Amino acid sequence: MTKRELLYEGKAKRIYKTEDENLFIAEFKDDLTAFDAQKRSQAKGKGALNCQISAHLFKLLEEYGIKTHFVECISDHEMVIKRAKMIMIEVVVRNIATGSLTKRLGIPDGTVLPFALVEFYYKNDELHDPLINDEHALILNLVEHESELEELKRLGREINVVLKSFFDKANLNLVDFKVEFGKDSQGNIILADEISPDSCRFWDKTSGEKLDKDLFRHDLGDVKVAYEEVLNRIQKVMQ
Numbered sequence: 001m002t003k004r005e006l007l008y009e010g011k012a013k014r015i016y017k018t019e020d021e022n023l024f025i026a027e028f029k030d031d032l033t034a035f036d037a038q039k040r041s042q043a044k045g046k047g048a049l050n051c052q053i054s055a056h057l058f059k060l061l062e063e064y065g066i067k068t069h070f071v072e073c074i075s076d077h078e079m080v081i082k083r084a085k086m087i088m089i090e091v092v093v094r095n096i097a098t099g100s101l102t103k104r105l106g107i108p109d110g111t112v113l114p115f116a117l118v119e120f121y122y123k124n125d126e127l128h129d130p131l132i133n134d135e136h137a138l139i140l141n142l143v144e145h146e147s148e149l150e151e152l153k154r155l156g157r158e159i160n161v162v163l164k165s166f167f168d169k170a171n172l173n174l175v176d177f178k179v180e181f182g183k184d185s186q187g188n189i190i191l192a193d194e195i196s197p198d199s200c201r202f203w204d205k206t207s208g209e210k211l212d213k214d215l216f217r218h219d220l221g222d223v224k225v226a227y228e229e230v231l232n233r234i235q236k237v238m239q
């Protein structure tokens with residue numbers, strides 16, 4: 001598999017065409033951005049860590065019957081993925097209140113939620129990814145049918161069940177995470193993008209220490225060290 005023309009460059013990844021029209025290559029970058037990309041930096045090796053973490057988690061989810069765009073890794077920072085038409089919704093699942101939820105609703109930081117909360121955000125940088133409800137999503141034609149919104153919620157919850165119990169074994173609380181989905185060539189909804197400490201919050205179950213992008217957002221510590229720790233713990237649990 002070889003990289004052909006660059007199709008898309010995002011904040012954390014570049015997507016390339018390949019000789020197979022149904023497969024792309026995702027290259028994970030070392031760039032770090034936060035607060036609508038107003039805060040920017042780089043952490044050498046971060047892309048490779050996120051690529052490997054995502055690959056492990058995609059494989060894990062596939063074992064539980066959740067379809068993903070992951071095909072295989074071709075280097076430490078590049079993976080072959082299936083071509084999918086992205087659904088412009090960020091699906092956020094929360095187990096513990098923190099971040100924008102505490103700001104928006106005044107729920108104290110660290111409150112364990114009585115059930116997994118699923119939220120939709122409109123993936124639109126110009127509008128700063130606003131929180132939306134089902135009717136907004138339908139009016140914006142982000143999906144073709146209401147049933148697809150139900151499917152996104154169901155998938156978000158299923159992914160949460162698998163990942164939450166997996167990270168529990170790694171002594172990490174899966175606080176919240178964001179996932180994105182696409183439609184494959186047959187119209188199936190598949191998990192796309194990445195699942196990494198850039199898109200999840202992990203708190204050590206014993207110390208409460210943060211092992212995710214909040215370290216960068218709030219200048220709390222070394223991102224690379226924390227992401228390495230997450231990868232090590234994932235590998236240990238998988239052994």
Ligand code: UDP
Binds near residue numbers: 092101176
């Ligand atoms: N998240 C993300 N990309 C975004 C917004 C949020 O990956 O553009 C993730 C974030 O890392 C966290 C979860 O989604 O795990 C919930 O984020 P929140 O809404 O609390 O936003 P924040 O406080 O990060 O602005």
